[in-house]
Each structure stands twice: as structure tokens, then as C-alpha cells.
Amino acid sequence: MSAAPVQVEFLYGIKPGRFDANDDWQPESVVAFRITKKTPKRIYYDAELYGRGPRIRFVDRHRLETDGEITRRGQWWEPDLRLHTEPPQTFPPQWDLELPRLKAEMAAAHPDRGGTDAEFIAARARYKNARTKETSA
Structure with a gap:
């Protein structure tokens, strides 16, 4: 048995x-x-x-x-x-994936790390724009 x-x-x-x-x-x-x-x-x-x-x-x-x-x-x-009681579905917000990448690009474009002022300013603007979208959502 x-x-x-x-x-x-x-x-x-x-x-x-x-x-x-x-x-x-x-x-x-x-x-x-x-x-x-x-x-x-x-x-x-x-x-x-x-x-x-x-x-x-x-x-x-x-x-x-x-x-x-x-x-x-x-x-x-x-x-x-x-x-x-059931597995919940998780939907990470878009900024969860976007902000870390933009932050890394901004750090890599910094003049102290070999980037130019123009590259850093452009990368920082993209990062700030993404953060602004995240806080308003």
C-alpha cells in the first residue's frame, strides 16, 4: 500500500x-x-x-x-x-529598469572619469528627466 x-x-x-x-x-x-x-x-x-x-x-x-x-x-x-494565498504578480515600474542604467551612463560620462562636459550635461539631463517622470507617475 x-x-x-x-x-x-x-x-x-x-x-x-x-x-x-x-x-x-x-x-x-x-x-x-x-x-x-x-x-x-x-x-x-x-x-x-x-x-x-x-x-x-x-x-x-x-x-x-x-x-x-x-x-x-x-x-x-x-x-x-x-x-x-496565491502567487502575486509583480509588475516593476519602467523606471526600475531605466533609472539605474541612466545613472551609470551619467557616472561614466563625468569629466573625472574621462568624459566631456557636454556628454555629462546631456547624460544628467536624461537622468533628471527620467526621475521627474517617475515622481509624477
Whole structure:
């Protein structure tokens, strides 16, 4: 007799976008958290972060199942700050991809790095224009 496979369930969070050590933009991504236990009031999940070992956390089951998502108390950078029952779709804004590239071009065109004044002024104008579009959106 073979036992029926156990269905593993997950909660989903979003790891926020960030700049890495090389100033390269890492876009936001969806993270799955394994559900370890369900009780009538709570859902427990494994929120292991960055290889620090298991960290069991819980959320209110009724609110999560009613709304499809829940926000818990925590820090803004924690991927499990807002949890979803289904994988959320992430749509990075256009400036997430554009601004880091324009900033790098501006730095490369700086006169101290071998560029000319005209190149730097033009690159800075493109960068400022993109930032202005981002803040008005």
C-alpha cells in the first residue's frame, strides 16, 4: 500500500527590489513560504530568511482566507510582511529598469572619469528627466 502524497501548501510574499553591492538593480521577486501547520485560528509557516535556520511565524487564518492576503507587523524589507494565498504578480515600474542604467551612463560620462562636459550635461539631463517622470507617475 502506498500512502497518498501529502499536499504541500505555500503562502507567497514579495521580496522588494534593491540595489546589490555592485549598484545593479535587483527587481522584486515572489517568495514561497511553506505552510507547516494549520489550526482553526492560525496558519503557521516557515519564514527561513537568508539561511538563518527555521523561523516559524503565524498569521490569522480567518483574515487570510477571507481576504486572500494579510499584512503582518514587521520590517518593510521582509518578504513575508504581506502574505498572499496565491502567487502575486509583480509588475516593476519602467523606471526600475531605466533609472539605474541612466545613472551609470551619467557616472561614466563625468569629466573625472574621462568624459566631456557636454556628454555629462546631456547624460544628467536624461537622468533628471527620467526621475521627474517617475515622481509624477
